[in-house]
Amino acid sequence: MKTSIALALWLSITGSCWAIDKPNVVLIITDDQSWDSIGFLGGKVHTPRIDQMARDGMYLSDFNVTSTVCSPSRYSFLTGRYAGRCEGERFLLEHPPGDQTQVENIGELERERWNVAKVLQQNGYKTGFVGKSHLVNHDWINGNWSKAGLETYPAQADPRDPKVNAKMHRNHQKWCDAIRRFGFDFVDGVYAANLKELRCDALNVHNLDWTVDKALTFLDQHQDDPFFLYFSTTLHHGPAPWSNKFSLGADPRMTGEGFVEEGFDVLPSRADVLKRNREAGFKDNQAYALWLDDGVGAIIDKVQQLGLAKDTLIIFVPDHGSYRHGKATLHDFGMRVPMLIQWAGQIKPGTTYDGLTANIDIPPTIFDLCGIAPPTEYSVDGVSFKSAIFGDQQPIRKTLFGEMGHSRCVKTKQWKYIAVRYPEELQRRIDAGKKFPAFNNQDAPLDRPYLTRNGHLGHHASQKNPHYFEPDQLYNLQTDPEENENVFQHNPEVSQRMQKGLSKALKQFKNRPFGDFTAP
Incomplete structure (x- = not known):
């Protein structure tokens, strides 16, 4: 027993x-x-x-x-x-x-x-x-x-x-x-x-x-x-x-x-x-x-x-x-x-x-x-x-890194910073005033190309997100969870801190440039 x-x-x-x-x-x-x-x-x-x-x-x-x-x-x-x-x-x-x-x-x-x-x-x-x-x-x-x-x-x-x-x-x-x-x-x-x-x-x-x-x-x-x-x-x-x-x-x-x-x-x-x-x-x-x-x-x-x-x-x-x-x-x-x-x-x-x-x-x-x-x-x-x-x-x-097409981000519980940077050759074409095709010519030619090669995805994403092409974006996720208002210019201290955080994250990727963030 x-x-x-x-x-x-x-x-x-x-x-x-x-x-x-x-x-x-x-x-x-x-x-x-x-x-x-x-x-x-x-x-x-x-x-x-x-x-x-x-x-x-x-x-x-x-x-x-x-x-x-x-x-x-x-x-x-x-x-x-x-x-x-x-x-x-x-x-x-x-x-x-x-x-x-x-x-x-x-x-x-x-x-x-x-x-x-x-x-x-x-x-x-x-x-x-x-x-x-x-x-x-x-x-x-x-x-x-x-x-x-x-x-x-x-x-x-x-x-x-x-x-x-x-x-x-x-x-x-x-x-x-x-x-x-x-x-x-x-x-x-x-x-x-x-x-x-x-x-x-x-x-x-x-x-x-x-x-x-x-x-x-x-x-x-x-x-x-x-x-x-x-x-x-x-x-x-x-x-x-x-x-x-x-x-x-x-x-x-x-x-x-x-x-x-x-x-x-x-x-x-x-x-x-x-x-x-x-x-x-x-x-x-x-x-x-x-x-x-x-x-x-x-x-x-x-x-x-x-x-x-x-x-x-x-x-x-x-x-x-x-x-x-x-x-x-x-x-x-x-x-x-x-x-x-x-x-x-x-x-x-x-x-x-x-x-x-x-x-x-x-x-x-x-x-x-x-x-x-x-x-x-x-x-x-x-x-x-x-x-x-x-x-x-x-x-x-405390922070999270994200990557999608030509964009990168860092996110905290309160803040999200998104950077859009194009490769050097593409940026030269942008600076020279070249235009880029819209998906199925549904819109006028674009000043900047979509962030992804897939134009269908780029078209829908850019239509739903008014800040899609903006090079520097900062959002207060606590007051603006839908990220409607880009407050990058209005919060210089936070913007600078988040940019430093993104730079640190990007330097983990050896031999992978991303504009000014990885410049010597």
């Missing part, structure tokens, strides 16, 4: 220690999502599961991404490094050492450098990747498919055609094999980038059911191992999911691997999503938020059904804000994103941490929580916020 009690006590203690020292990690990354598509933050949408996640866990109210488009932000989530430190082939081709970097959608994981999945994999974790990538093989995404070994078909091809569908399936498998080399044991349900990069009109639709099905398969297969799941949905990126022909009204059998005849049975039917959304008092063009909410709920439910809720840290966070607010800028509606963490029995329900945190902090926090010391040669820019997760309200950091 005493032996049985002792054994039970020992199992209880060791099980508890495992939950603390070796938690599973599920990282849910959404796309182009701001506060207005989450109910508990005031969005006019129905998101009961995400709202419940906030009640069950912790909300990090000032969580930021350090770059505000897909590739560089995701790079930082998975590496803990600023995207400007990327050493990927495409990035270095665009920006050889000595050039000013223009951080945007050319960030990519490096085969020879560490990332969070590689480290966890080497420490006994099973690692999974499901959903959108935009992180590897940029030459495949936008380049010559035949040269890359991918199979081609017309944009009007019908995925129901067995020959066409076989090509799509083989292409998908090739992408899975490519991503697996970056530290992932399980890769499935992959979108190489955005939906249009499938180069098929019929596949240019969101399919949350397909990706959730793959995520649940991973969880089923590895429930007996410590695991790390990176789940990245295409929602709410374009094509506009609020137009239901691209989402809830689309054929649920059209996926990133082509047409799947049997379909999927892991989420409520799409008709049911629309029905529940109407019953909650919302319009059909708002149901996309509930659909994503169902996907998040399905993953949480699976963890609970497997009896792993107390052993699993679940993170929900967008890759950046939406274009309606601050995407492709360093304004807070692009950088500052909703961040939720749930861990039953470990994180106090309904708590909030208001300190500055960022995507670069995710890998060191995961290592800290998992009791893993990363390799000595693994360089990270982030810091662990483990103490905040367990209730410590002390600041993790």
Whole structure:
């Protein structure tokens, strides 16, 4: 009897220690999502599961991404490094050492450098990747498919055609094999980038059911191992999911691997999503938020059904804000994103941490929580916020650096300073009075070029942000959280202090000039 009690006590203690020292990690990354598509933050949408996640866990109210488009932000989530430190082939081709970097959608994981999945994999974790990538093989995404070994078909091809569908399936498998080399044991349900990069009109639709099905398969297969799941949905990126022909009204059998005849049975039917959304008092063009909410709920439910809720840290966070607010800028509606963490029995329900945190902090926090010391040669820019997760309200950091295109920033709890500086050759053209084309000639020629190569992003960002082109911008985030008033000229002492802070941050990037900030 005493032996049985002792054994039970020992199992209880060791099980508890495992939950603390070796938690599973599920990282849910959404796309182009701001506060207005989450109910508990005031969005006019129905998101009961995400709202419940906030009640069950912790909300990090000032969580930021350090770059505000897909590739560089995701790079930082998975590496803990600023995207400007990327050493990927495409990035270095665009920006050889000595050039000013223009951080945007050319960030990519490096085969020879560490990332969070590689480290966890080497420490006994099973690692999974499901959903959108935009992180590897940029030459495949936008380049010559035949040269890359991918199979081609017309944009009007019908995925129901067995020959066409076989090509799509083989292409998908090739992408899975490519991503697996970056530290992932399980890769499935992959979108190489955005939906249009499938180069098929019929596949240019969101399919949350397909990706959730793959995520649940991973969880089923590895429930007996410590695991790390990176789940990245295409929602709410374009094509506009609020137009239901691209989402809830689309054929649920059209996926990133082509047409799947049997379909999927892991989420409520799409008709049911629309029905529940109407019953909650919302319009059909708002149901996309509930659909994503169902996907998040399905993953949480699976963890609970497997009896792993107390052993699993679940993170929900967008890759950046939406274009309606601050995407492709360093304004807070692009950088500052909703961040939720749930861990039953470990994180106090309904708590909030208001300190500055960022995507670069995710890998060191995961290592800290998992009791893993990363390799000595693994360089990270982030810091662990483990103490905040367990209730410590002390600041993790006082300042945060951000980079996007031709702009850089430093942010504190009160102030944000943004600098726009162009490379020397481009600045000479500006000084000479040259004009620059507007996107699709929708506006008059520009006195300064967009901050990004992508004119579509530049156009929308500049239309939404009146200070977009201004070289020096200072905002008081406490009195002006929407950053409507540039007070750079009216606060010389603060401006000078923030400029010094930016200069210090930029000097961490060896052989990467940025105008007067890095001049000798």
